[in-house]
Amino acid sequence: MEQRSWVSSLLILFISFGILAAESDEKGFTLSLKEAVRYAIENNREVLQARLELAKADTNLMKFEAKYSWRAISRAEIDQKKFPFNQNNIFTGTRTQTNTYSAGIEKLFTTGTYFKLEARSQRFDSNAFENPNQTPAGFTALGLPPLYTDSLSVTIAQDLLKNAFGANEKNMEKILENQTEIMREQMEDQVASKVVSTLVDYWNYSVKESGFQTFEQLLKNTKNVRDLTIRKQGLGLSESFEVNQWNALLSQVEGQMAQASAEKEEARRKLIRSLNLPEDTIFQKTSPLSETLPDQLDYQSDIDYAYKHRADFRALQRKKENADLAMKMAKNEALPSLKVAGTYGYQAQNTISPQNNYSDNRNGVFSYQYPVMQGSVDLSYPIMDKGVKVGLRDAEIQKRQVSLEEADLVKAVSDDVKTRIDILKASYRVMENAKKTEEESRKYYNGVLRSFQQGRFNALAVKNALDTLVQDQLSLVRAKVDYNINLHRYYVAKNALFEEYGVDRAKLLPENL
Secondary structure, eight states: OHHHHHHHHHHHHHHHHHTTSOOOOSOOBOOOHHHHHHHHHHHOHHHHHHHHHHHTTTHHHHHHHGGGSOEEEEEEEEEEEEOOOSGGGTTTOSEEEEEEEEEEEEEEOTTSOEEEEEEEEEEEEEOTTTOTTTSOTTOGGGOOOOEEEEEEEEEEEEEOSTTGGGHHHHHHHHHHHHHHHHHHHHHHHHHHHHHHHHHHHHHHHHHHHHHHHHHHHHHHHHHHHHHHHHHHHHTTSSOHHHHHHHHHHHHHHHHHHHHHHHHHHHHHHHHHHHHTOOTTOOBOSOOOOOOSOOTTOOHHHHHHHHHHHOHHHHHHHHHHHHHHHHHHHHHHHTSOEEEEEEEEEEEEEESSOTTHHHHOTTTSGGGTOSEEEEEEEEEEOOSSOHHHHHHHHHHHHHHHHHHHHHHHHHHHHHHHHHHHHHHHHHHHHHHHHHHHHHHHHHHHHHHHHHHHHTTSSOHHHHHHHHHHHHHHHHHHHHHHHHHHHHHHHHHHHTTOHHHHTTOOGGGGSOTTO
C-alpha cells in the first residue's frame, strides 16, 4: 500500500510540473512570440513569396512614369533616285542622293508638354551639269559638289483642350498610384495572415509536445504501478486480475503515446517547413502564450481603428477616388483635341563639309543668320464617337459599383470586428474556465490520493482521477492556444498585428530588390 502511494505521488508530481514544459536539458531552438513573428516574416517561404509580390506592387506605376524619362534619339535616312535623261531632268540631274542624319534628346513632361532638342545634318548630291555630253553649252559651271545643310532646333508641342497641360496623364498617374497602394496593402494583409498561420503551426506543436510528454509520463508510471502489482501478487497482497487490469491500462497508454508521438513529429515537420528550418532542428520549448485580454477592448473604437487601417476599407476609399478620376478623364475625352506645336532653330549650308557649318562664325549655324521656324495647329472633334459615350457610361457604372461596395463593406467590417471581439471574449472565458477546471481536478486528485493512502480508494480510482487531471491539463493548453489564435485573428481583423509587434511595414520589402 505504501509503495503504491509513493508511486502515485511521484506520478502526480511529474504531471503537475512537467506537463506544460519540456523536461530535457538539451539545447534546442527556442523563440519568444515577438521573435517568432520576426522569424516567420524573414524565413517562411509563403511569407517571402508574398513579400516578393509586394515588391512588384508599383510595376504598372513605374512603367507609366517611364514615359516621362529623358530619351536619346537618332535617325539615319538614305534617299537615292535615278531618272532617265530628258528635258525635265536637265536641271535636277538623272541621279540624286540625299543622306539625312539626326540626333538629339526628347522628353514628355507631366504637364503634357513635349520637348525635343535636335541636331540635323543633310548631304545632297546631284549629277546635274556634271556630264558634258548631256549638259548644254555654257551650263557646265553650274555643276556643284555635294551640298551640306546642318541645323539645330527646339520643338515644343502642347495639347490645350482634351489633355490640357497633361490633365489626363496626371489623373492616370494618380489612378495608378492608388492601385499601387491598394495592391501593397492587400499584400501586407496577406503577409499578416500568413504570419498568424505560422504562429498557429508553432502553437499546434506546443499542444502536441505537451500531449506527448503527458503520455510519456503516464506510460512510465503505469509501468511502475504494474510492476509493483506483480511484486505484490508474489507476496499474496494482490490478485492476478489486478495485474490484468494494469496490463490493459499499460497497453492503452502505449497506444496513446504512439499516436501522440506521431502527431508530435507531424507537427514538428510542419513547423520546420513553415519556419524554413533545418530538418534536424530540435525545439527546446515553445513560445509563451498570452493569457490577458487587450486593454480597451471596445466595439466602436476598434471599428473606427479598422476603418482607418484595414486594407479592404482603405482600398475602397482609393477606388472611390479612382472612380471620380475616371469620370474626369471620360469627360475630357469628349472635348476637342487642340494641339499646337512649334519648332525654332538655326541652320547653315555649304559645299565644303558638315563641320564647316559649325566652325564658320560668319555663315554657320552659330552665326544665327538663318533661322528655322515651323508652327502647326491640329484640331479634331469627336462626332458621334461611341468610344467616348462608352467611356462616360463605364465611368458612371464604376462610381455606382463603388458606392454599393462601400455600403456593404462598412457593415462587413463592423460585423467582422464585432465577431472577432465576441469570439476573443468567449475563448478567454473558455480559457479561464479551463484553468478552474484543471485546478478543481487537481484538488480532486489530491483528495483521492490521500484517501488511497488511507486505504479508502483502490488504484483504479486514483488512475481515473489522474486521467481526468491529464485531460483537463491538455484542455487547458488547447484553450490557451485557441485564445491566442483568436487574439491574433482579432489583430488581423483590425490590421494591427505589425503594430503590436513593432514590425516596420516599410521593411517588409525585400532589401536586395
